[in-house]
Amino acid sequence: MRLIGLGPAGEPLVSLEIDHGVDPHTALWNRGLSLTRPVRAQRGPAGELVLLVHATPHGRKRGRPGGRQRPERPGSGAVRRQRVAAYAITLSDRGVLGTEFSARTHVPGQWGLPGGGVDPGEEPPETVRRELMEEAGQRVDLGLLIDVQSDHWVGTSPSNVLEDFHALRLIYAADCPEPTDPVVHDVGGTTSAAAWIPLGRWREWRWTAGARALLERHLG
Template sequence: MGRSVATLDVVYRHRLGHGEDPRHGAMARGWSVQRALCATQREDGLELTLLVTPLEDEPHPAQQRLRPHAVRDAQVRQRPAAYAIALCDSAVLATEFSGKTGVPGQWGLPGGGIEPGEDPADTVVREAWEEAGQRLESPVLIDVQSDHWVGHAPNGVLEDFHAVRLIYAARCPDPGTAVVHDVGGTTSAARWVPLEDWHTVSWTRGARALLHRHLESCVSGLALDAHCRTDS
């Protein structure tokens, strides 16, 4: 759903197609996305609200990624998930991917799949506790990512996979040493990374891009006042 910057009126609604980026959906309807406003779990699925302005140029159809004929038997899967740039006054929370993922040893943001009926903001609170033993408060939606690819999942299944990631900013009011509670899952370790050293970490490409885009504004906008322990 798109709301106009000028009036906050709803100017379009549409169901996100498999593999479709929400920004492309807006462009095809003559709108440019300024930022994500909120995400709510409805009876018929996840509702994402975006703040939009009219496109200056004529809208054009979003290009669809062509898929080879050989992968037409791939399992179609769309996965909505929620992640957090979780901060205290001196560090950002990071989680290491385990061997059950396609990027073992790389680091990302705490988060994961949205459970049926679960509010996405509650997802990041739950996942931060399961993956790092930290309690977050008042997550605020700041971005949405969409990725689409065909390939083999870690379990060997060939998937036509569409990842829709809601990105939140959140503060940890009482940070402590990070500990993984969901042992044996997709997270092998967790740590607080000092803000001045965040760029030295082996982040996934998506996590690094999000931190480049949002970390500075998150730090300045969350009025952080909690003291972190950055030992892992």
């Protein structure tokens, strides 16, 4: 994925490829910039994914943004894989939409945000709408790109392959004006259940670390 940092007038300040295992915040920080907010993610002229963000100079000589980066050991024989995925914090008058990970994943029983990998040639907003229907049977009004999250680990994939895995997650805001009882249509996949979780009780659920961090940031 290509990352383009924009200045206050929308002028490009930097353009770079996100290397395997590198957080976009860190990539900009190392260029003297802080990622202040995402703008949009889209396909470029050659079909590549491009992430545009607003960035400002930080003027610091030490430190860098927090976040989990490279594993201590990359893992002998692990296949390197970088996956760009799109998710949504989806709200309705029934609460926030969550999806439970199935036994095919390394976090069975934990909850996350609906979404998934961006297919070749697919625009990220299309990914969110498709995944929300597959994982929960919901139609939504998609809002802005509100966050970018990076995570990197070594583990066994659902297909039993040892992977040096870099997840790049594009997080959107979404509203569901006509919520229904969630139904998982993609049976046998990585989602075992979906539910509307009351906003006053979402902290009681067993979320993955990444999902909980996003909900704390955007729901408070």
